[in-house]
């Protein structure tokens with residue numbers, strides 16, 4: 001039998017799910033499209049929630065990255081431990097616009113709603129930095145919020161930046177990969193401890209029936 005024509009499923013070192021969260025109009029779609037295609041289109045479908053699956057390279061490793069460009073409903077964040085997007089995502093990219101203070105408050109509230117122990121890795125970006133003449137949120141405020149969130153922060157522009165936008169996504173992917181490795185390692189350690197515990201128990205048992213000196 002020939003193996004020609006049989007497609008093998010490619011295995012990736014990591015598969016990462018990133019949700020892009022933010023108030024309406026902050027540039028979630030523009031950033032996602034810029035990252036995945038390097039292009040800036042300008043107008044996007046506001047009603048659609050889009051999920052994109054792409055292979056990307058992070059530090060020389062092929063990673064299968066799924067991005068959920070979310071569509072906020074009723075203008076209020078609904079990020080709780082049980083919400084679909086939080087259950088789904090390995091990492092959250094929180095986006096506000098530097099020209100819109102309400103959008104800054106939106107990401108603050110969104111993060112505050114999340115209980116620390118279940119929150120996946122997060123990164124914070126202030127978009128539309130090309131519109132600095134309309135700035136409502138200072139760089140310092142963004143940095144302070146990121147310190148609060150214990151996450152990376154960057155001010156970027158989907159309209160003008162290619163590299164910086166990619167770096168914001170890559171930084172988050174690195175955090176996700178590190179978190180996955182950590183949880184995998186602690187799982188292995190736990191199994192190791194369980195196995196070594198049962199070995200000790202078995203040895204103890206056989207020792208007890210071996211003849212004494």
Ligand SMILES: Nc1nc2c(ncn2[C@@H]2O[C@H](COP(=O)(O)OP(=O)(O)OP(=O)(O)O)[C@@H](O)[C@H]2O)c(=O)[nH]1
Nearest residue numbers: 024025026027028029030042044046128157158159
């Ligand atoms: N000047 C400037 N405009 C931007 C930038 N990013 C996005 N925009 C514009 O902002 C508007 C909203 O961008 P979207 O990407 O649709 O924003 P969104 O957050 O996905 O919006 P919703 O789907 O409504 O939640 C569009 O007109 C974009 O062209 C940016 O970096 N600079």
